[in-house]
Amino acid sequence: MEPVKIGLLGLGTVGGGTATVLTRNAREIARRAGRGIEIARAAAREYRPELIEGLDQIGHIGDDAFDLVEDPDIQIVVELIGGYSPALELVMRAIENGKHVVTANKALIAKHGNEIFAAAREKGVMVGFEAAVAGGIPIIKALREGLAANHIEWIAGIINGTGNFILSEMRDKGRAFADVLAEAQALGYAEADPTFDVEGIDAAHKLTILGSLAFGIPLQFERCFTEGISRIDAQDVANAAELGYRIKHLGIARRSPGGIELRVHPTLIPERRLLANVDGVMNGVLVKGDAVGPTLYYGAGAGALPTASAVVADLVDVTRALTTDPNNRVPHLAFQPDELADTPVLAMESIETSYYLRLTALDRPGVMARIASILGEEGISIEAIKQKAPATGETQVTLVMLTHRVIEGRMNTAIARIEALDSVQGAVVRIRMESLSG
Ligand SMILES: NC(=O)c1ccc[n+]([C@@H]2O[C@H](COP(=O)([O-])OP(=O)(O)OC[C@H]3O[C@@H](n4cnc5c(N)ncnc54)[C@H](O)[C@@H]3O)[C@@H](O)[C@H]2O)c1
Ligand SMILES: N[C@@H](CCO)C(=O)O
Ligand code: NA
Numbered sequence: 001m002e003p004v005k006i007g008l009l010g011l012g013t014v015g016g017g018t019a020t021v022l023t024r025n026a027r028e029i030a031r032r033a034g035r036g037i038e039i040a041r042a043a044a045r046e047y048r049p050e051l052i053e054g055l056d057q058i059g060h061i062g063d064d065a066f067d068l069v070e071d072p073d074i075q076i077v078v079e080l081i082g083g084y085s086p087a088l089e090l091v092m093r094a095i096e097n098g099k100h101v102v103t104a105n106k107a108l109i110a111k112h113g114n115e116i117f118a119a120a121r122e123k124g125v126m127v128g129f130e131a132a133v134a135g136g137i138p139i140i141k142a143l144r145e146g147l148a149a150n151h152i153e154w155i156a157g158i159i160n161g162t163g164n165f166i167l168s169e170m171r172d173k174g175r176a177f178a179d180v181l182a183e184a185q186a187l188g189y190a191e192a193d194p195t196f197d198v199e200g201i202d203a204a205h206k207l208t209i210l211g212s213l214a215f216g217i218p219l220q221f222e223r224c225f226t227e228g229i230s231r232i233d234a235q236d237v238a239n240a241a242e243l244g245y246r247i248k249h250l251g252i253a254r255r256s257p258g259g260i261e262l263r264v265h266p267t268l269i270p271e272r273r274l275l276a277n278v279d280g281v282m283n284g285v286l287v288k289g290d291a292v293g294p295t296l297y298y299g300a301g302a303g304a305l306p307t308a309s310a311v312v313a314d315l316v317d318v319t320r321a322l323t324t325d326p327n328n329r330v331p332h333l334a335f336q337p338d339e340l341a342d343t344p345v346l347a348m349e350s351i352e353t354s355y356y357l358r359l360t361a362l363d364r365p366g367v368m369a370r371i372a373s374i375l376g377e378e379g380i381s382i383e384a385i386k387q388k389a390p391a392t393g394e395t396q397v398t399l400v401m402l403t404h405r406v407i408e409g410r411m412n413t414a415i416a417r418i419e420a421l422d423s424v425q426g427a428v429v430r431i432r433m434e435s436l437s438g
Contacts, residue, residue: 003036004319007068008058009090010080011047013188014104014131017304018078018311023054029312033319037312043068051304069094076318078311079103082192088112095119095127100322102314104131104307107196110205110221113212117332124326128314133206134159134283136306137299138313143213143287144334150289152214154254156436157285158278159206161301162190162197163229163249168279171237171246177230189281189302199228200249203264207251211262214253214287215343216335220262223345227265236358236431239400240268243384245356246276247431259344261351268356268402268433274298275436286436349409354383354433357401359418360425363390367423371399378414380406396425402433 008015022029022037030036039058043065049055062068069077069090077094079101081087087108094101095116103109109116109129120127130140134157143152158164162184169180181198184190189197196202204226212219229249240247245268254261269276274296278284283301288294300306321329331337361367368387375382381404388398403411415428 001035003030003038004033004075004322005038005040005073006076006078006315007071007074008039008042008078008080009044009065009068010082011042011044011052011061012080013304014307014311015042015044015078015080016047016052017308018080019055019058020053021305021308021312022315023057025312029316033316035319037315037319040073041068041071065090066093069097069099074099075322076100076102076315078315079105079108080311081105082107084108084111091116091127092119095123095125098123098125100125100127100318102128102311102318104129104311106132106202106205106209110208110219113209113219113332117337120332121326121337126318126321126329127332128318129209130314131307131310133209134285134297135161135299135301135303136309137283137285137297137301138310139210139285139297140213141313142295142297143210144330147287147289147292147295148334150291152255153288153290154252155210155214155285155287156250156252156275156434157207157210158248158275158283159210159251159285159301160197160200160203160249161281161283161303162194163200163203164278164283164301165189165281166198167229167232167247167249170234172279184281187281188304198230200226200264201228203249203251207253207262207264210251210285211253211260211345213334215255215260216333216339216341217260217343217345218340219333220345223262225263225265225348229266232266233429236356236429239358239386240356240431241271243386243400243402244271245269245433246271248276248278250434252434256346256351258350259346262345263348263351266431268431269436273436349412350407352405352407354405354435355403355411356431356433357399357403357415358429359399360396361399362423362425363395363397364423367421368399370421370423371418374417375403375414378406378410378417380404380410380414
């Protein structure tokens, strides 16, 4: 059979990796797909030829992405440019032209996926986005197909490679934040705008997608609570370790009685959990299904070849399904499009979790009792408390507390009341805490 003809938009980290994998593993891929996958065209503003295998076999390389999506010979457009514009216009135009699309762009899917999938459905084409979440880990496939029997209860994942790399290097080697971030950028892990990585936006894009796949709700990126790693303090990392915890940047999606939790934030987790030991650029996603129980997915979350592995898997999937009736294909968001639910995504104030709190108070009698009574009045019980002895001559002490589970709104009230005490200095540091069991 004739090879399927694809067009690559972008030849950077992921585009270059995709060309390389398609070249290196061409025979193996064709054996799986039933026919070859040929890069008929590529469009990129810039690329580094020395990093890409098989460039000489690409039919035509130019820089006009809009021209490529109009080419009638191209059956699958692979969008690896990133960002919202012109990626959205290019993807929509490709779909209008009846082309299938594969993309690694989580920002695009999280924000515009609902309209992209509606247009694709209308045209009977597929949009693959395995590379958009957790890089090389086949988590989209696991949720859409492997776990299709389950009522998903919750997902907790380390889903930003750059952020996890930064936290791991800072903790293990004492390196400075800016220095590790620069290395992540040089290795091709970081987003074009690295604040997406360090402020949790990239993880929120991915969690939005995971939440929709798990619970069958439309994509609602703007409802996802987002807190990054930029304000994590070394003393909290050390305090957590003393108490038997690690701080990881997690995306958590959970079905709870009033709705669905979608939240991304630094989280204390027990150090014996497998997720606590997912380090460097590796990602880990823990999914709890009612029938299967907990399942864990681990692998490289970023980088050229791991991400290309996911892009090419989508290309193989699309190639295999080209002749299937569009209504019998795996639905984009795992559930049939007319079966999506309107279950609300909860506001952060109504989620329930445990907390690590750190505050600085004057070393005076009665201060501790006053803080404990505020927590008690707000229905918050303390699981552990540590008072860090002041250095000689100092009049301040540091208090570190772990609490039992409580609604975030009540914790907000308690923190505001504690911060208002004359004897408490500055802000209360709060890091959410999850046991990841049950
Ligand atoms: N880098 C990773 O590890 C990784 C992992 C998973 C997903 N992603 C996603 O993959 C996508 C690409 O990321 P990347 O790291 O490969 O980016 P990159 O910056 O390395 O490459 C982008 C490519 O697109 C080209 N480009 C940009 N604007 C263009 C335009 N208007 N017309 C034509 N070409 C244009 C650039 O010249 C370059 O070749 C992004 O959506 C990113 O979020 C990246
Ligand atoms: N910047 C992203 C790329 C993979 O999606 C990360 O570091 O996880
Ligand atoms: Na993936």
